[in-house]
Amino acid sequence: MTYWKEILQNSVSKPAALARHFNIDINALEPACASFPMRINSYYLGLIQSVNDPIWKQAVPDPREVNDSICIADPLGEEKLSPVPNLVHKYPDRVLLLIANECAMYCRFCTRKRKVGTAAMQISEKSIENGIDYIRRNPQIREVLISGGDPLLFSDRKLDSLLSRLRSIPSLEVIRIGSRVPCTLPMRVTEELVNVLKKHHPLYINTHFNHPRELTREAAKACAMLADGGIPLGCQTVLLKGVNDNAETLKKLFLGLLRMRVKPYYLFQGDLTRGTNHFRTHTSCGIKIMRQLIGNISGMAIPTFALDGPGGKGKIPLTPEYIVSSGKELSFHNYRGELCTYPENGDPV
Ligand SMILES: *Cc1c(COP(=O)(O)O)cnc(C)c1O
Numbered sequence: 001m002t003y004w005k006e007i008l009q010n011s012v013s014k015p016a017a018l019a020r021h022f023n024i025d026i027n028a029l030e031p032a033c034a035s036f037p038m039r040i041n042s043y044y045l046g047l048i049q050s051v052n053d054p055i056w057k058q059a060v061p062d063p064r065e066v067n068d069s070i071c072i073a074d075p076l077g078e079e080k081l082s083p084v085p086n087l088v089h090k091y092p093d094r095v096l097l098l099i100a101n102e103c104a105m106y107c108r109f110c111t112r113k114r115k116v117g118t119a120a121m122q123i124s125e126k127s128i129e130n131g132i133d134y135i136r137r138n139p140q141i142r143e144v145l146i147s148g149g150d151p152l153l154f155s156d157r158k159l160d161s162l163l164s165r166l167r168s169i170p171s172l173e174v175i176r177i178g179s180r181v182p183c184t185l186p187m188r189v190t191e192e193l194v195n196v197l198k199k200h201h202p203l204y205i206n207t208h209f210n211h212p213r214e215l216t217r218e219a220a221k222a223c224a225m226l227a228d229g230g231i232p233l234g235c236q237t238v239l240l241k242g243v244n245d246n247a248e249t250l251k252k253l254f255l256g257l258l259r260m261r262v263k264p265y266y267l268f269q270g271d272l273t274r275g276t277n278h279f280r281t282h283t284s285c286g287i288k289i290m291r292q293l294i295g296n297i298s299g300m301a302i303p304t305f306a307l308d309g310p311g312g313k314g315k316i317p318l319t320p321e322y323i324v325s326s327g328k329e330l331s332f333h334n335y336r337g338e339l340c341t342y343p344e345n346g347d348p349v
């Protein structure tokens with residue numbers, strides 16, 4: 001068996017198995033585990049240093065997952081925005097195609113917690129084919145985002161076939177893969193995988209790191225191999241209470257990603273997903289962090305802080321307010337809080 005499959009097979013999925021590594025109350029974890037699957041592969045498990053640390057919180061079920069009375073199952077209205085099952089068409093020129101229901105690790109804060117890793121996520125060769133057909137029939141679609149679950153858990157052969165079928169659609173310009181594999185199972189990124197992916201350019205990968213402790217030697221190697229394959233890399237980080245909700249942690253994360261040739265793309269405000277309410281911060285937390293980062297570190301390391309509008313309203317950037325007043329001149333604060341002005345030319349448009 002290949003190395004990455006062995007590591008994946010070597011996953012902890014039962015509280016009793018976790019108790020062999022840590023001193024925990026098995027009974028407290030059972031209800032959450034029964035409601036939402038746990039899978040912590042041996043690589044990611046090895047990143048946990050202690051109970052309740054930022055790695056633990058992302059991977060280990062929390063009793064609060066089962067008594068979340070505030071959030072809802074499908075906060076982004078994905079099911080109603082699906083013209084065919086497992087394809088979400090929310091924006092005019094791009095679609096989200098869900099092709100996999102498994103992940104290398106089940107994140108406790110997952111937006112698609114309602115179905116990822118469970119029987120509720122019904123993906124088949126047929127549903128994927130119907131998705132591809134939909135893209136073919138709708139030439140205004142310029143870009144497809146392939147996600148799930150994690151597409152990079154597919155075999156190289158299956159991925160190659162899928163990407164080839166997408167590439168046979170002339171109107172489709174860009175393929176974007178969303179995958180947490182570089183973070184949660186970096187050994188999945190093999191030379192063979194890169195050779196498959198780079199046949200299908202322009203192909204982008206948006207990965208997902210949330211904490212600087214995830215930036216390991218192995219993760220750096222996976223990103224280097226993908227970048228060397230000519231694949232531009234972005235990162236979609238989720239702002240998580242108790243994990244990364246401060247400027248110091250995110251500064252380390254974003255600068256570390258930039259060194260690994262990964263461009264921080266989005267920092268997401270937590271979605272209203274049932275079972276994840278304990279991770280949600282007040283929106284002012286993210287805005288304050290953005291103010292602390294913008295200007296102080298490379299603009300290349302700054303993502304857009306965004307809220308994914310409930311009900312499928314789309315991603316809305318949440319930006320610190322710099323403008324103080326406008327008129328004949330614009331007055332604003334700079335990143336150091338100094339008041340500045342800029343004389344306008346002509347009238348507002
Ligand atoms: C986030 C998302 C996209 C991509 O949005 P970008 O702003 O281009 O990254 C596309 N479709 C759906 C359904 C999404 O949720």
Ligand code: SF4
Nearest residue numbers: 103106107110149180
């Ligand atoms: S890798 Fe992505 S899809 Fe999978 S559990 Fe984590 S957040 Fe959800």
